[in-house]
Amino acid sequence: xxxxxxxxxxxxKTRGQQVTLRCSPKSGHDTVSWYxxxxxxxxxxxxxxxxxxxxxxxxxxxxxxxxxxxxxxxxLNVNAxxxxxxxxxxxxxxxxxxGSYEQYFGPGTRLTVT
Amino acid sequence: xxxxTQPPSMDCAEGRAANLPCNHSTISGNEYVYWYxxxxxxxxxxxxxxxxxxxxxxxxxxxITEDRKSSTxxxxxxxxxxxxxxxxxxxxxDSWGKLQFGAGTQVVVTP
Numbered sequence: 001x002x003x004x005x006x007x008x009x010x011x012x013k014t015r016g017q018q019v020t021l022r023c024s025p026k027s028g029h030d031t032v033s034w035y036x037x038x039x040x041x042x043x044x045x046x047x048x049x050x051x052x053x054x055x056x057x058x059x060x061x062x063x064x065x066x067x068x069x070x071x072x073x074x075x076l077n078v079n080a081x082x083x084x085x086x087x088x089x090x091x092x093x094x095x096x097x098x099g100s101y102e103q104y105f106g107p108g109t110r111l112t113v114t
Numbered sequence: 115x116x117x118x119t120q121p122p123s124m125d126c127a128e129g130r131a132a133n134l135p136c137n138h139s140t141i142s143g144n145e146y147v148y149w150y151x152x153x154x155x156x157x158x159x160x161x162x163x164x165x166x167x168x169x170x171x172x173x174x175x176x177x178i179t180e181d182r183k184s185s186t187x188x189x190x191x192x193x194x195x196x197x198x199x200x201x202x203x204x205x206x207x208d209s210w211g212k213l214q215f216g217a218g219t220q221v222v223v224t225p
Contacts, residue, residue: 090157102163
């Protein structure tokens with residue numbers, strides 16, 4: 001059983017460009033959350049998707065947007081990239097029926113903005 | 115949302131128990147305490163969670179004080195593979211369980 005997968009592993013973009021990151025949740029999971037982790041800091045919640053809709057959002061600007069597909073996979077889009085967007089982007093999945101709301105994290109996508 | 119306080123770092127000898135403290139003095143009655151860890155260059159990994167009773171699984175034990183204002187994660191026999199950043203998190207009251215990570219505790223297990 002594959003866990004949470006993310007692509008690409010690494011990405012280098014130029015300031016002002018747009019980027020799309022992808023996530024496939026663990027089998028049986030229907031909720032996907034995205035986190036941003038700057039170097040030396042803990043992950044920060046960006047948003048969460050369930051039933052193809054954004055259910056919760058953290059303190060991130062509208063440049064950060066997402067999408068969830070019928071197969072529960074998800075994309076994170078960031079427009080007008082800033083140098084400060086350089087970070088590890090983590091995707092986490094969980095089953096909505098889980099009473100513990102345990103989240104399973106993928107390995108992340110390392111984004112570097114130059 | 116309740117916040118947590120953890121020491122920034124701690125060392126532990128291989129084979130010994132590692133006791134990781136966490137303060138969550140403003141925790142609400144229906145909020146759980148969760149522990150995750152993050153090994154270098156990997157995504158966070160769930161360890162254990164609890165509400166008010168002590169919990170144990172194959173990875174660790176969680177001891178929560180009676181007033182629920184603090185807790186301790188215990189790794190009974192630390193190995194070199196337990197070197198990681200450990201995060202103590204209080205789950206938000208929102209049932210969808212957004213996780214708010216702090217800076218965590220960097221644990222280094224030495225031979």
